[in-house]
Amino acid sequence: MAIELDTSGKFDPFVDEHEALHESLRKLRWVLDECKSPREAAQLLAEFSDHARAHFVHEEQPDGFFDSVVDQAPRLKTRADALIQEHSVMSTKLVELAELASDCTDSDEWWSAFRDGFESFWQSFCQHERLENDLVQEAFHDDIGSKD
Ligand SMILES: [Fe+2]
Numbered sequence: 003m004a005i006e007l008d009t010s011g012k013f014d015p016f017v018d019e020h021e022a023l024h025e026s027l028r029k030l031r032w033v034l035d036e037c038k039s040p041r042e043a044a045q046l047l048a049e050f051s052d053h054a055r056a057h058f059v060h061e062e063q064p065d066g067f068f069d070s071v072v073d074q075a076p077r078l079k080t081r082a083d084a085l086i087q088e089h090s091v092m093s094t095k096l097v098e099l100a101e102l103a104s105d106c107t108d109s110d111e112w113w114s115a116f117r118d119g120f121e122s123f124w125q126s127f128c129q130h131e132r133l134e135n136d137l138v139q140e141a142f143h144d145d146i147g148s149k150d
């Protein structure tokens with residue numbers, strides 16, 4: 003999911019973070035698919051949650067991801083704001099998943115509920131990251147030479 007645009011490396015840290023987060027999610031999904039270790043699943047979820055929250059803060063900080071996009075293409079501000087709102091929704095989902103993990107019974111029902119919750123989060127997260135990549139594409143590619 004690399005952003006192949008000449009943005010002077012401005013977005014490289016965010017691309018790297020996206021890739022690292024997706025790698026963490028793939029690991030967690032593997033553990034969930036295997037139904038192997040509830041403790042490992044909870045640990046991977048906790049690590050991913052810490053990284054995801056730090057990533058959200060990084061994107062939202064002054065001169066971060068969203069400021070850079072909106073500075074380049076102010077017309078994208080509404081969509082940028084909507085994506086920032088999604089950060090708090092996803093953070094809430096991660097808290098709910100952590101609560102589910104801490105209530106572990108290691109039963110089939112528990113694994114099923116954890117997997118379903120994770121899949122729902124995974125879909126939201128992937129969609130979110132795709133929309134962020136689209137924003138960069140539109141801001142720095144579609145509008146080359148026409149900063150509005
Ligand atoms: Fe984000």
Ligand SMILES: [Fe+2]
Nearest residue numbers: 020061131134
């Ligand atoms: Fe992101």
